[in-house]
Amino acid sequence: MKNKKTIFLDLDGVLVDLFSGVEKRFNLTKGFLSRKPYLCRPYSIDLAHKLGMTEEDFWETKANNIEFWENLPKYSWSDDLINSCFTNSRGVIKNNDVFILTAPSKICTACSSGKVAWLNKHYPFFVKSGKLIISSDKSLLGGKNRILIDDTVKKVWGFHEAGGEVMLWPQIYNKAAFTMEHKKILRPKSVAQAIKMIKEL
Numbered sequence: 001m002k003n004k005k006t007i008f009l010d011l012d013g014v015l016v017d018l019f020s021g022v023e024k025r026f027n028l029t030k031g032f033l034s035r036k037p038y039l040c041r042p043y044s045i046d047l048a049h050k051l052g053m054t055e056e057d058f059w060e061t062k063a064n065n066i067e068f069w070e071n072l073p074k075y076s077w078s079d080d081l082i083n084s085c086f087t088n089s090r091g092v093i094k095n096n097d098v099f100i101l102t103a104p105s106k107i108c109t110a111c112s113s114g115k116v117a118w119l120n121k122h123y124p125f126f127v128k129s130g131k132l133i134i135s136s137d138k139s140l141l142g143g144k145n146r147i148l149i150d151d152t153v154k155k156v157w158g159f160h161e162a163g164g165e166v167m168l169w170p171q172i173y174n175k176a177a178f179t180m181e182h183k184k185i186l187r188p189k190s191v192a193q194a195i196k197m198i199k200e201l
Contacts, residue, residue: 005201006146007085008101008138008159011115013151014169015081015100015123021072022047025062059108069114074122077191081149082123084198096201099131101138101148103155139164147201149194160185170194 012018019033033050048058062068075081085098100119105111112134119127126132133141138148138155142162150156151169160166167186168174170193188194 003145004095004097006097006099007198007201008099008133008141008146008148008150009081009085010148010150010152010155010169011100011102011118013171014149015074015078016118017073017075019047021068022063025068026051056107059105064108064110066110066114066117069111070117070121072118077195078122080195081198084195085201087199089196089199094201098126099133100126101133101135101141101150103136103138104134106136149198156185167194167197 009015020030022028023030023032033047048055051058053061082098085096086094088094100123102115104115115134116127116132119132135141137158138150139158139162142148142159142164144163145165146159147165147167148156148159149167149169150159151171151174153168153174156166156168165184165186167188170188170190186197188197
């Protein structure tokens with residue numbers, strides 16, 4: 001039997017489609033925020049820049065309420081991703097411990113409460129079982145047999161440096177991150193490949 005692993009799943013950009021939610025809130029054409037690759041920086045900086053706003057204005061004017069976060073759509077693959085953490089490709093239940101590990105916004109005071117509300121709507125198990133962690137420094141949880149699945153380069157690298165295993169979830173804005181020399185960082189090229197890899201963890 002494989003060693004028990006602890007898997008930490010990010011929300012925004014992995015399970016939660018923040019881009020679509022922002023496009024809807026700002027009355028933008030669907031796909032507007034994905035037309036050009038993003039820099040490897042926090043969401044809020046790049047989103048605000050593309051919208052011609054400061055980071056503070058971006059959060060305060062449109063996103064600083066629980067309803068915004070609670071009503072963000074989940075990705076079409078979110079259910080499969082969750083299931084792949086618990087069940088392998090043969091349908092056998094794995095001996096894994098799975099947590100949601102998400103970072104709060106330093107500016108948007110409603111962010112954390114909104115994320116809890118989103119989980120209660122879509123995956124209440126994580127809230128009811130105490131499997132939700134909100135922390136701005138994910139590297140604190142890095143270590144042996146611990147795996148972070150995240151789309152943000154800085155958080156993935158910090159967790160890796162702390163001794164944890166990491167997967168950079170494939171998104172348009174992180175395609176240029178890292179090179180082949182970073183062999184310990186899992187870099188699936190597609191969502192399908194990522195889910196297949198997770199099933200075998």
